[in-house]
Amino acid sequence: MALLEEILEHNKQFVKEREQPLSARPAKKIALFTCMDTRLVEFLEPAMGLRRGDAQIIKNAGTAVIDPSGGVVRSLVVAVYGMGCEEIYVVGHLDCGMGKINEEKMEADMLARGVTQAQIGGLKPSLKEWLGTFRDGHENVRRVVKGLRVNPLIPDDVPIHGLMFDPVSGRLELLTGGYEG
Numbered sequence: 130m131a132l133l134e135e136i137l138e139h140n141k142q143f144v145k146e147r148e149q150p151l152s153a154r155p156a157k158k159i160a161l162f163t164c165m166d167t168r169l170v171e172f173l174e175p176a177m178g179l180r181r182g183d184a185q186i187i188k189n190a191g192t193a194v195i196d197p198s199g200g201v202v203r204s205l206v207v208a209v210y211g212m213g214c215e216e217i218y219v220v221g222h223l224d225c226g227m228g229k230i231n232e233e234k235m236e237a238d239m240l241a242r243g244v245t246q247a248q249i250g251g252l253k254p255s256l257k258e259w260l261g262t263f264r265d266g267h268e269n270v271r272r273v274v275k276g277l278r279v280n281p282l283i284p285d286d287v288p289i290h291g292l293m294f295d296p297v298s299g300r301l302e303l304l305t306g307g308y309e310g
């Protein structure tokens with residue numbers, strides 16, 4: 130069976146066993162911003178005591194904020210003003226794949242698959258600048274938290290916490306707490 134058919138088949142069973150619908154507003158009033166790493170799925174949430182309905186979760190490659198008015202910040206704006214989130218958790222993780230990407234190889238792979246040099250060159254920040262910021266995952270979390278704290282779109286009364294997660298042990302390390310002001 131092809132993967133798509135398997136997923137649709139699984140979904141039929143899933144829908145049959147469905148619970149009562151939850152509110153879309155997060156019960157714990159928190160927004161979690163983290164990485165798309167596969168090992169975090171169904172692992173970071175229980176490690177933080179979060180269940181379905183508790184939090185708004187935003188994910189991308191590397192827990193990266195590229196643009197102060199881009200997609201991540203806009204999602205956080207919706208979480209705060211639209212969905213009642215009162216705290217933001219920025220959670221990076223150890224052994225993040227973004228720290229290991231070889232910029233030259235990725236560029237070569239993109240070119241080989243039909244992306245043009247001009248299209249790659251049009252990226253802002255550039256492919257190299259963007260991928261180069263993840264060498265130190267701890268530093269990335271600190272930078273993201275700092276940027277959000279001074280972002281005029283995020284209100285000052287929203288605590289923003291920065292943490293690192295170990296995708297093997299499940300341990301959370303606090304890098305910077307948001308209650309300190």
Ligand SMILES: [Zn+2]
Pocket residue numbers: 164165166190191192222224225226227
């Ligand atoms: Zn990652």
